[in-house]
Amino acid sequence: MIETGSLGLTEGQLRDAVGAAARAPSLHNTQPWCFRLSADGIELHADTSRQLAIADPSGRELRIACGAALYNLRLALVGHGVRPLVTLMPDPGRPDLVATVRRGGVRPPTPEQRRLLEAVPRRRTNRRPFTDAEVPTPARHALRRAALDEGAWLDLVSDPAQRAELGAMARQAHERQMADPEFVAELERWTGQDDGRVDGVPAAAGGPLPRPNATWVLRDFSGGTGHTADGVEAEPLVAVLSAYADGPREEVRAGQAMERVLLTATVHGLAVSFLSQLVEVPDVRESMRRLISGIRPPQVVLRIGQGWPVPATPRRPLAELLLPGSDHPD
Numbered sequence: 001m002i003e004t005g006s007l008g009l010t011e012g013q014l015r016d017a018v019g020a021a022a023r024a025p026s027l028h029n030t031q032p033w034c035f036r037l038s039a040d041g042i043e044l045h046a047d048t049s050r051q052l053a054i055a056d057p058s059g060r061e062l063r064i065a066c067g068a069a070l071y072n073l074r075l076a077l078v079g080h081g082v083r084p085l086v087t088l089m090p091d092p093g094r095p096d097l098v099a100t101v102r103r104g105g106v107r108p109p110t111p112e113q114r115r116l117l118e119a120v121p122r123r124r125t126n127r128r129p130f131t132d133a134e135v136p137t138p139a140r141h142a143l144r145r146a147a148l149d150e151g152a153w154l155d156l157v158s159d160p161a162q163r164a165e166l167g168a169m170a171r172q173a174h175e176r177q178m179a180d181p182e183f184v185a186e187l188e189r190w191t192g193q194d195d196g197r198v199d200g201v202p203a204a205a206g207g208p209l210p211r212p213n214a215t216w217v218l219r220d221f222s223g224g225t226g227h228t229a230d231g232v233e234a235e236p237l238v239a240v241l242s243a244y245a246d247g248p249r250e251e252v253r254a255g256q257a258m259e260r261v262l263l264t265a266t267v268h269g270l271a272v273s274f275l276s277q278l279v280e281v282p283d284v285r286e287s288m289r290r291l292i293s294g295i296r297p298p299q300v301v302l303r304i305g306q307g308w309p310v311p312a313t314p315r316r317p318l319a320e321l322l323l324p325g326s327d328h329p330d
Contacts, residue, residue, distance in 0.1 A: 008103055020117070023121060027052060028191055033098075064251050125310075152254055155242065274303070275303055
């Protein structure tokens with residue numbers, strides 16, 4: 001059983017906190033995280049057995065996903081009145097230990113935190129077409145502030161020349177990845193499955209494909225069953241989230257900022273998906289850095305707009321997420 005004294009929370013509250021953490025997004029819905037619970041607090045570990053060797057050889061996107069899970073965990077703890085005290089990468093000898101979270105006192109949630117917490121189970125990666133309606137100015141300001149509040153920067157790419165160049169980069173990166181048989185095989189292992197899996201991206205969540213001449217290239221998550229769409233939006237809002245440096249800690253921080261941006265988008269009724277190829281191909285990522293900021297390394301590229309509801313992707317059960325040695329339910 002989980003000890004009632006862990007972070008001062010009950011067993012049910014701890015289940016709720018870990019469940020919220022596990023709702024975070026991850027590359028191909030690999031869910032590359034696990035947790036150890038004790039009377040002292042919660043450890044968040046990277047599950048490197050779920051790292052994508054071809055798409056993410058450095059583990060950068062894995063650490064971003066763990067950062068997103070960490071943000072949800074922090075938010076859930078605040079929702080239970082706990083001020084989370086977080087230490088990132090606390091043990092150089094244990095690089096898979098992403099963070100430890102302990103009780104730092106009492107902190108009731110703010111109204112904004114309550115709204116973000118309520119958005120956790122509603123957040124979706126929406127891979128389907130959006131409408132051509134613009135993202136309202138107040139929502140744009142809120143998205144940028146969400147990134148800033150977590151120590152990151154969100155560039156909303158509005159300059160036509162920059163957008164055209166970024167679209168060309170996205171197509172170049174996509175074509176190079178799809179020409180790699182190992183990349184395609186890895187993608188197929190994690191997507192387009194409808195066999196009751198608790199991870200990966202099922203075909204139902206993939207959505208239709210854009211026309212071959214579309215400006216913004218989307219991946220085929222349908223397992224080869226997708227159809228071409230007529231209504232893929234021509235001009236989505238494209239946002240580039242950057243950290244102030246590279247390295248594991250900054251990647252975890254970027255993941256926290258990313259999740260806050262995603263939840264803020266959900267609060268504002270916006271749909272979001274990822275243009276991950278732009279950060280997965282190293283020389284394209286470097287070209288994008290020079291194009292967008294000149295200094296800050298880009299970590300995540302988002303496609304944001306007005307969309308329609310989509311189904312949730314599956315999630316692993318709590319029992320699979322708890323490491324040996326945890327005080328956890330039977």
